[in-house]
């Protein structure tokens with residue numbers, strides 16, 4: 001009998017006040033079946049004792065390069081890891097890692113590994129926004145290091161701002177998804193062989209041949225999802241009401257179907273439903289349309305036109321009704337208040353596997369921005385918060401969640 005082995009995760013912990021939250025991440029990973037080896041910096045042990053990690057993890061916590069029982073511990077740790085996760089990653093750790101310093105067990109392990117690396121920074125807003133930290137992050141990301149960006153919230157000392165460690169649950173699920181797919185967190189081809197359909201943009205509902213009703217959706221999030229899925233190896237069909245262009249290098253993997261109205265989008269999506277393993281409805285479909293679209297341009301001479309609206313079909317509802325076994329359906333929703341409550345209720349009402357809720361009232365999130373902040377609700381009761389970050393990073397986080405959902409479904413069969 002072959003024994004099923006969970007991923008081997010080196011959990012690096014640095015000396016920041018958020019180190020206490022790494023204890024929760026450690027517990028969540030172990031509960032999920034991972035083999036966790038904590039590696040603490042000297043400063044981390046000022047915040048949380050090594051004993052706490054040793055008691056919860058799969059192996060005793062380590063903090064020294066100079067252990068007589070295990071010579072060269074960093075190469076053993078680095079070579080055997082499926083993932084190195086650092087929680088919290090301080091400005092100091094990011095600088096040392098970016099510069100290639102290896103002056104303690106954690107930095108030496110980071111240099112001695114080919115495993116994917118995920119850093120979860122946490123620090124004061126001024127530090128997070130400092131040019132050196134920005135540049136170190138950019139350097140590390142260019143090398144394929146994954147970053148789970150910090151959230152905006154309460155910080156040590158009573159301050160509030162960007163720099164608060166991401167939610168431990170979110171960190172644990174990102175870590176497990178990356179460890180499972182292997183390779184660079186930015187460039188894994190873990191959707192190879194899968195058929196993904198993405199809808200994007202705000203539909204346009206004709207009033208007459210020259211006028212239409214629409215909404216503020218730019219299509220950026222939907223296009224980022226199509227691009228991210230293609231980069232991860234999927235065959236993608238993008239049904240889009242947005243005029244945005246896709247980068248040239250992903251175009252061979254994406255079939256683009258341009259549509260205008262909710263009715264066009266419905267026809268296109270229903271035709272693709274059978275083919276799709278995953279459908280992501282990121283489009284802002286109009287809820288109402290003019291009951292009658294004039295066949296010739298309405299002119300002032302005809303007097304004020306009477307605008308009679310009718311509801312559009314709920315495309316997602318139709319897709320849920322006609323879904324085939326194993327197909328994953330993801331809906332999007334824009335909310336301005338009571339995100340958790342409304343998100344959960346909508347997830348149930350729509351019957352989808354995952355619902356991604358944009359808080360469009362949050363600064364920098366939602367319509368037409370290059371950044372977004374979302375909460376992902378799962379039909380299994382899970383909730384994940386993605387703090388303000390690029391729409392590309394949100395797209396990857398959504399895809400991580402989709403893959404985790406597929407894995408869960410397979411293992412429960």
Ligand code: C5P
Nearest residue numbers: 281283285312313314315316331332333
């Ligand atoms: O109910 P609400 O419009 O907030 O639901 C949003 C989700 O439903 C999105 O995924 C959107 O693409 C989808 N939708 C749809 N057909 C509509 C309206 C919304 O598929 N007519």
